[in-house]
Amino acid sequence: MKAAAFEYHRVSTVEEALAVLAEGDGYGKVLAGGQSLGPMMNLRLVRPDVVVDIGGVRSLTEVTSDSGIIRIGARVTHSAIEDGVIPGPTGVFLSEVAHGIAYRAIRNRGTLGGSLVHADPAADWLSVLIVLDASVVVVDQDGETSIKVKDFVVGPFTTGLGDKSLVSRIEFKELTGKAKWSYLKSSRKPGEFADAISICLRDESEGIFRITAGAMDVTPKMVDCNLSESNEEKIESLISHRKGYQKGLHCTLLQRSIHEVKN
Numbered sequence: 523m524k525a526a527a528f529e530y531h532r533v534s535t536v537e538e539a540l541a542v543l544a545e546g547d548g549y550g551k552v553l554a555g556g557q558s559l560g561p562m563m564n565l566r567l568v569r570p571d572v573v574v575d576i577g578g579v580r581s582l583t584e585v586t587s588d589s590g591i592i593r594i595g596a597r598v599t600h601s602a603i604e605d606g607v608i609p610g611p612t613g614v615f616l617s618e619v620a621h622g623i624a625y626r627a628i629r630n631r632g633t634l635g636g637s638l639v640h641a642d643p644a645a646d647w648l649s650v651l652i653v654l655d656a657s658v659v660v661v662d663q664d665g666e667t668s669i670k671v672k673d674f675v676v677g678p679f680t681t682g683l684g685d686k687s688l689v690s691r692i693e694f695k696e697l698t699g700k701a702k703w704s705y706l707k708s709s710r711k712p713g714e715f716a717d718a719i720s721i722c723l724r725d726e727s728e729g730i731f732r733i734t735a736g737a738m739d740v741t742p743k744m745v746d747c748n749l750s751e752s753n754e755e756k757i758e759s760l761i762s763h764r765k766g767y768q769k770g771l772h773c774t775l776l777q778r779s780i781h782e783v784k785n
């Protein structure tokens with residue numbers, strides 16, 4: 523039986539992290555907030571040989587807004603987003619979402635990048651980044667690559683991230699002052715993982731009117747809607763594989779989200 527021991531490296535730069543991942547002996551894992559990796563390792567579902575703790579990499583906590591693009595470092599925590607580190611209307615939207623993730627102690631440690639790479643289909647950020655049509659910037663020793671989040675996450679708990687790479691930031695277009703959104707999350711208790719997520723985003727000046735359904739057994743998808751229609755077909759296209767009560771729950775939330783932003 524394999525021993526539970528692993529090499530632990532705390533690094534202070536992205537370059538150092540990449541060097542450890544490249545040279546480390548065996549299967550390497552990045553440790554950010556540890557809120558998902560910790561439980562996975564405790565349950566022996568993940569057994570890395572090398573753990574690279576990026577908790578000291580300050581460059582990964584930067585947030586910038588430039589030429590209409592918001593860039594959020596992978597190590598920005600849920601609580602920093604909740605507290606308003608992201609500027610403008612986008613920040614208001616994301617703060618509202620962050621507030622509904624788990625409870626404050628988890629939000630203080632858990633990071634945007636960690637949540638994305640963990641790729642739990644019920645995670646709040648995954649659905650939000652898909653409706654924002656966000657891109658993820660992956661870095662390895664050859665440089666940076668930008669990939670749409672919808673292509674990066676290839677299935678539940680599965681991404682296309684190589685084991686010698688890490689996520690450095692997430693980018694998307696800033697919302698304008700005209701943006702409206704409806705983020706509905708149904709869970710048994712406040713702060714728990716969702717049974718159903720529905721998001722409708724409308725930004726008139728950018729011609730955006732989209733919905734996303736999350737917390738299903740597949741990666742969330744986004745579809746464009748039409749203001750003058752009931753959008754029943756669009757809703758059905760997102761949840762066609764759902765059955766019974768679960769389908770009804772998603773359908774009700776999606777209809778409500780569309781209604782909230784139309785008016």
Ligand SMILES: Cc1cc2nc3c(=O)[nH]c(=O)nc-3n(C[C@H](O)[C@H](O)[C@H](O)COP(=O)(O)OP(=O)(O)OC[C@H]3O[C@@H](n4cnc5c(N)ncnc54)[C@H](O)[C@@H]3O)c2cc1C
Nearest residue numbers: 552554555556557558559624632633636639645646689714
């Ligand atoms: C009790 C509890 C309740 C929760 N409730 C919710 C909830 O309601 N909604 C929700 O969305 N989430 C919830 N979570 C999950 C939480 O949001 C985690 O913070 C998140 O899933 C992982 O972020 P992390 O920074 O802790 O990542 P870690 O646990 O450190 O890492 C997770 C995975 O990402 C990889 N990774 C991390 N950062 C990088 C990087 N920069 N580059 C490459 N790989 C990286 C790790 O190797 C690992 O595979 C909950 C967690 C707990 C423990």
